[in-house]
Amino acid sequence: xxxxxxxxxxxxxxxxxxxxxxxxxxxxxxxxxxxxxxxxxxxxxxxxxxxxxxxxxxxxxxxxxxxxxxxxxxxxxxxxxxxxxxxxxxxxxxxxxxxxxxxxxxxxxxxxxxxxxxxxxxxxxxxxxxxxxxxxxxxxxxxxxxxxxxxxxxxxxxxxxxxxxxxxxxxxxxxxxxxxxxxxxxxxxxxxxxxxxxxxxxxxxxxxxxxxxxxxxxxxxxxxxxxxxxxxxxxxxxxxxxxxxxxxxxxxxxxxxxxxxxxxxxxxxxxxxxxxxxxxxxxxxxxxxxxxxxxxxxxxxxxxxxxxxxxxxxxxxxxxxxxxxxxxxxxxxxxxxxxxxxx
Amino acid sequence: xxxxxxxxxxxxxxxxxxxxxxxxxxxxxxxxxxxxxxxxxxxxxxxxxxxxxxxxxxxxxxxxxxxxxxxxxxxxxxxxxxxxxxxxxxxxxxxxxxxxxxxxxxxxxxxxxxxxxxxxxxxxxxxxxxxxxxxxxxxxxxxxxxxxxxxxxxxxxxxxxxxxxxxxxxxxxxxxxxxxxxxxxxxxxxxxxxxxxxxxxxxxxxxxxxxxxxxxxxxxxxxxxxxxxxxxxxxxxxxxxxxxxxxxxxxxxxxxxxxxxxxxxxxxxxxxxxxxxxxxxxxxxxxxxxxxxxxxxxxxxxxxxxxxxxxxxxxxxxxxxxxxxxxxxxxxxxxxxxxxxxx
DNA sequence: ATGCTGCGTGAGAGCGCTCTCACCGATCGC
DNA sequence: GCGATCGGTGAGAGCGCTCTCACGCAGCAT
Numbered sequence: 001x002x003x004x005x006x007x008x009x010x011x012x013x014x015x016x017x018x019x020x021x022x023x024x025x026x027x028x029x030x031x032x033x034x035x036x037x038x039x040x041x042x043x044x045x046x047x048x049x050x051x052x053x054x055x056x057x058x059x060x061x062x063x064x065x066x067x068x069x070x071x072x073x074x075x076x077x078x079x080x081x082x083x084x085x086x087x088x089x090x091x092x093x094x095x096x097x098x099x100x101x102x103x104x105x106x107x108x109x110x111x112x113x114x115x116x117x118x119x120x121x122x123x124x125x126x127x128x129x130x131x132x133x134x135x136x137x138x139x140x141x142x143x144x145x146x147x148x149x150x151x152x153x154x155x156x157x158x159x160x161x162x163x164x165x166x167x168x169x170x171x172x173x174x175x176x177x178x179x180x181x182x183x184x185x186x187x188x189x190x191x192x193x194x195x196x197x198x199x200x201x202x203x204x205x206x207x208x209x210x211x212x213x214x215x216x217x218x219x220x221x222x223x224x225x226x227x228x229x230x231x232x233x234x235x236x237x238x239x240x241x242x243x244x245x246x247x248x249x250x251x252x253x254x255x256x257x258x259x260x261x262x263x264x265x266x267x268x269x270x271x272x273x274x275x276x277x278x279x280x281x282x283x284x285x286x287x288x289x290x291x292x293x294x295x296x297x298x299x300x301x302x303x304x305x306x307x308x309x310x311x312x313x314x315x316x317x318x319x320x321x322x323x324x325x326x327x328x329x330x331x332x333x334x335x336x337x338x339x340x341x342x343x
Numbered sequence: 344x345x346x347x348x349x350x351x352x353x354x355x356x357x358x359x360x361x362x363x364x365x366x367x368x369x370x371x372x373x374x375x376x377x378x379x380x381x382x383x384x385x386x387x388x389x390x391x392x393x394x395x396x397x398x399x400x401x402x403x404x405x406x407x408x409x410x411x412x413x414x415x416x417x418x419x420x421x422x423x424x425x426x427x428x429x430x431x432x433x434x435x436x437x438x439x440x441x442x443x444x445x446x447x448x449x450x451x452x453x454x455x456x457x458x459x460x461x462x463x464x465x466x467x468x469x470x471x472x473x474x475x476x477x478x479x480x481x482x483x484x485x486x487x488x489x490x491x492x493x494x495x496x497x498x499x500x501x502x503x504x505x506x507x508x509x510x511x512x513x514x515x516x517x518x519x520x521x522x523x524x525x526x527x528x529x530x531x532x533x534x535x536x537x538x539x540x541x542x543x544x545x546x547x548x549x550x551x552x553x554x555x556x557x558x559x560x561x562x563x564x565x566x567x568x569x570x571x572x573x574x575x576x577x578x579x580x581x582x583x584x585x586x587x588x589x590x591x592x593x594x595x596x597x598x599x600x601x602x603x604x605x606x607x608x609x610x611x612x613x614x615x616x617x618x619x620x621x622x623x624x625x626x627x628x629x630x631x632x633x634x635x636x637x638x639x640x641x642x643x644x645x646x647x648x649x650x651x652x653x654x655x656x657x658x659x660x661x662x663x664x665x666x667x668x669x670x671x672x673x674x675x676x677x678x679x680x681x682x683x684x685x686x
Numbered sequence: 687a688t689g690c691t692g693c694g695t696g697a698g699a700g701c702g703c704t705c706t707c708a709c710c711g712a713t714c715g716c
Numbered sequence: 717g718c719g720a721t722c723g724g725t726g727a728g729a730g731c732g733c734t735c736t737c738a739c740g741c742a743g744c745a746t
Contacts, residue, residue: 011470013702024726029704037723056470060406061702064731069403084437085634094427097452106451110444127354127399236638291428356732367696372734382694404732407701691744699736706729714721 012053020053021045032057071106072132072318075121077139080111086234086262087290088307089136092158095311096134103319105131118144126151132318138162140202154321156314159204160330169321171313171331175205178303178335179212182257182285185301185337187220191255191283195228197242197267199259206234209259209287228253232263239266247274254282255343261286261293261302268300268342283343299340306333355396363396364388375400414449415475415661418464420482423454429577429605430633431650432479435501438654439477446662448474461487469494475661481505483545497664499657502547503673512664514656514674518548521646521678522555525600525628528644528680530563534598534626538571540585540610542602549577552602552630571596575606582609590617597625598686604629604636604645611643611685626686642683649676 018028023042030038031046032055049055063069074093076083083089093109100107108130112121125133125148132154135145141163148155149168157170186194196213199206210229217224227249230242239258243266246253256271258264264286271282278284278298286293289304313331320327361371366385373381374389375398392398406412417436419426426432436452443450451473455464468476468491475497478488484506491498492511500513529537539556542549553572560567570592573585582601586609589596599614601607607629614625621627621641629636632647656674663670 014704015702025703026705026726026728027724030725033704037725039724042724054466054469056467056472058407058470058702059472060403060412061731062704063403064401064407064733065702065704067704067731080437080441084433090427090433094423098423101453108449108451109440123397124399126397127401129399129402357734358732368733369696369698369735370694373695376734380694385694401732404701405734407703408732408734410701410734687746689744689746691742693740693742695738695740697736697738699734701734702731704729704731706727708725708727710723710725712722712724714719716718716720 011058012055013058014055016053017046017049017055020049067128069129069131070104071108071130072100072134072315072322073125073130074107074109074134074136076109076111076136077113077118077142077144078111078137079113082137083109083111087292088260088288088305091307092136092311092314095308096315099312099315100319103315105319118142122147122151125153131322132156134158134314134318138203139200154318156318156321158310158314160208162202162204162207167329169317169327169329171310171317171333172204173305173310173333174335175208176212176215178287178305178337179209179257179259180216181335181337182287182303183213183216186255186257186283186285186343187216187222189283189343193228193250193253194255194257195230195246195250195253196257197230197232197239197246197259197263199232199234199263201231206259209257213257225250232259232266234260234263236262236266236269239263240270241266243267243270244274247271247276256282256284258284258286261288261290261300263287264300264302264342265292265296279342285337285343289338293338293340298342301340301343302338304336304338306335309333354401355398356401357398359396360389360392360398363392410471412472412474413447414451414473415443415477415658415665416468416473417450417452417477417479419452419454419479420456420461420485420487421454421480422456425480426452426454430635431603431631434650435479435654435657438651439658442655442658443662446658448662461485465490465494468496474665475499477501477657477661481546482543497661499661499664501653501657503551505545505547505550510672512660512670512672514653514660514676515547516648516653516676517678518551519555519558521630521648521680522552522600522602523559524678524680525630525646526556526559529598529600529626529628529686530559530565532626532686536571536593536596537598537600538573538589538593538596539600540573540575540582540589540602540606542575542577542606544574549602552600556600568593575602575609577603577606579605579609579612582606583613584609586610586613587617590614590619599625599627601627601629604631604633604643606630607643607645607685608635608639622685628680628686632681636681636683641685644683644686645681647679647681649678652676 014025014028018025027042028046031043097107133148134156136158145155145168160170160172161168198210214224230246232238232242258267264284268278271278276282286300286302289302293300293302357368357371361368370385371389374386440450476491477499479501488498488511503515504511541553557567573589575581575585599610601610607627611621614621619625629643629645632645636643636645
């Protein structure tokens with residue numbers, strides 16, 4: 001701090017940079033925004049000045065001038081509790097945060113589960129406070145994404161929208177394919193009575209994973225037996241309860257495809273407390289490949305879904321839309337069967 | 344939408360509200376900010392207009408005018424991986440997010456682990472882009488909080504700062520007391536050779552939990568045996584390795600106080616793979632009471648630290664500082680021993 | 687009546703940036 | 717040699733809010 005003269009207190013402004021570099025505010029702004037039509041000498045001078053004063057542009061001022069907010073929101077239609085306990089949301093949040101931050105934007109996140117929350121959020125977003133929205137965990141035929149889009153707010157969903165013929169943008173994993181892989185593997189390894197604990201049927205991931213299970217049976221000429229299908233909610237508790245009921249109704253079940261790893265963990269507990277052995281008596285395959293799947297004992301055989309890829313994909317899709325490009329509407333990411341000890 | 348006339352496109356501004364309520368911009372602003380000196384009639388008119396137009400003030404414009412940003416940052420000096428996998432950080436993040444949002448501010452979060460990250464963050468924060476900082480997981484005698492404060496940016500730490508006589512603001516759990524409870528319980532239940540796997544010794548939580556262990560031994564007139572103390576890093580892997588080494592050096596260990604639940608989980612795996620039985624041969628107490636502690640089998644006896652309370656406490660402390668109040672510098676929250684099956 | 691105090695209000699000047707527009711000199715074609 | 721072109725630049729008008737200031741109009745004491 002050699003010259004502790006004027007610029008003390010309050011951060012340096014563009015004006016200060018311009019003055020120090022002996023150019024106008026406009027030119028300084030051009031350099032800092034990376035515009036092309038600036039002479040090399042002016043550019044160098046401005047860059048030096050910015051460095052010396054360790055200048056950071058004022059976000060609010062920039063926002064006000066551009067009309068952009070340089071921030072996107074991560075909106076999960078679940079309770080805050082779910083958001084913070086479900087590895088899927090956390091993984092997607094993490095990946096989007098990284099991708100969005102890299103592009104220089106801010107990521108704010110909200111969890112909300114009531115209709116009022118949605119309305120409040122719609123009002124907020126309509127006020128041009130965000131450049132775009134990442135929407136997760138849509139239930140049923142939710143109108144929020146359409147409303148956002150009709151307000152001109154770019155929106156990207158995780159998971160295919162349930163309404164037919166929708167023109168919304170989304171990133172999804174190959175849920176049908178993954179469920180098929182799991183069911184086929186169970187059948188191929190000689191299992192005869194393959195049950196499934198589904199995910200919520202108001203969500204596309206839940207529907208698609210059931211579809212994959214059912215279509216595999218059909219392709220193999222096997223009957224679809226409703227008593228082998230129990231509804232779950234992607235949670236450990238619901239997996240446990242569903243499995244318990246399945247085993248009561250049909251004790252000869254020798255395999256189960258669980259629609260999520262948490263569901264599988266619950267199912268395993270039910271299997272064990274019914275006196276059966278996992279794998280020896282009942283094979284189990286989950287979906288997700290969360291961290292615990294590898295570290296638990298026995299290791300969970302599961303369909304790995306590229307969680308980080310989904311997050312990154314969503315962020316990139318949204319950023320391209322914000323940049324007014326016209327990317328393809330749908331991205332479907334491949335999944336992979338991970339063989340461990342439960343099937 | 345009866346009158347689809349003028350105000351289409353672009354969100355309504357204060358100007359629009361003022362016009363509709365037949366008052367000046369200044370008065371409309373006063374009402375919306377909750378200022379007192381406004382007549383009842385003007386207030387009602389403005390409120391009605393705002394409601395009809397579903398007005399939301401423009402954050403950027405407000406920021407620019409006030410100099411405040413209405414946002415605070417949650418800064419964790421750890422890798423992003425740690426932030427997203429450690430239940431402690433997640434729990435604190437969740438609680439602060441809720442408290443901060445309730446006050447109408449935005450929470451942005453960043454994980455950073457290198458010195459450059461810290462410098463970049465300091466530059467960023469110095470540019471008045473945030474009203475305050477929540478700082479977690481300080482290592483050693485980190486200068487970041489002092490630098491932030493000297494820039495006039497209110498900062499609140501989780502955990503007591505390590506530098507003596509520091510005047511920083513912080514919220515902490517009673518780590519010494521918790522470690523004492525754990526060690527005393529082990530001793531009281533007849534254990535003779537009580538080891539400990541510590542947390543990182545460049546962090547106050549790591550130090551304090553070791554202090555509690557050591558001081559309990561001293562109070563009981565027992566020798567402090569360095570070979571019973573193994574350094575860990577609060578992680579499952581480090582807990583496992585540390586426990587393995589402890590058992591090699593002193594096979595007669597019949598109890599261990601682990602400085603975190605993750606450490607305890609790792610220690611339990613090491614105990615089991617050494618052929619010993621948890622509780623019967625070696626009692627284990629953890630620290631944190633993360634969700635898994637209750638659901639794992641056997642249930643982990645542990646010191647519960649009020650994670651949400653820490654988050655809420657930090658947020659409230661910071662908000663009071665931002666509001667220019669002068670709250671007490673330190674908040675120390677009580678902990679509690681939760682008895683389960685491992686000790 | 688006259689001067690005070692108030693309170694409620696409106697005018698207007700910014701906050702720090704972006705972006706359009708006009709301008710300048712240098713280069714180009716014919 | 718002259719207008720046309722073009723890259724580089726600066727002046728200046730906002731973006732939507734807040735906040736200071738001054739003003740009008742009660743109501744009060746004198």
